[in-house]
Amino acid sequence: MPTTSTAVQRTLERLFEAFNRHDAEAVTACMTADVVFDAAAGPEAFGRRFVGKNDVGGAFRQVWKDFPDVTWTCTRHTGAGDVGLSEWIFRATRPDGGRIDVEGCDIFEFEGGLIKRKTAFRKDRPIQYGAAEAL
Numbered sequence: 001m002p003t004t005s006t007a008v009q010r011t012l013e014r015l016f017e018a019f020n021r022h023d024a025e026a027v028t029a030c031m032t033a034d035v036v037f038d039a040a041a042g043p044e045a046f047g048r049r050f051v052g053k054n055d056v057g058g059a060f061r062q063v064w065k066d067f068p069d070v071t072w073t074c075t076r077h078t079g080a081g082d083v084g085l086s087e088w089i090f091r092a093t094r095p096d097g098g099r100i101d102v103e104g105c106d107i108f109e110f111e112g113g114l115i116k117r118k119t120a121f122r123k124d125r126p127i128q129y130g131a132a133e134a135l
Helices: 004-021 024-029 053-066
Strands: 031-038 049-051 071-080 083-093 099-111 114-122
Touching (some): 004 024, 004 083, 004 099, 004 114, 024 031, 024 053, 031 053, 049 053
Parallel strands (some): 031 114
Antiparallel strands (some): 031 049, 083 099
8 A cells, every 4th residue: 555645646646647638527536525726826815716626627627728738747746644745837828829837836735535625836927928938
């Protein structure tokens, strides 16, 4: 049986694979029914909050609709007990052609092997216009 840290890392790997396939069902399969997702941006100090699988799945469907080419390139997943951390690079093209190319991270809380809470943090960087460049 894998250690808790290994199980957390495997779940995070599956989650980010699902993000990059734009597969909401596979994303929410990694989460508890009452999952709480605090997005990186929004009207509150914690960003915008989505509660439950339906809301979280809808939030990601909207991201994929707004940014059809969006990807999260993971640079590291770390697990310790029932807490996980993923570091990533978010890349997407806006409808006006501007590129978003920023680093960020997610902090996760797990319950019963599933994600109970996801809190996103992302660097703030001006939109890039012209030729896309990798970080």
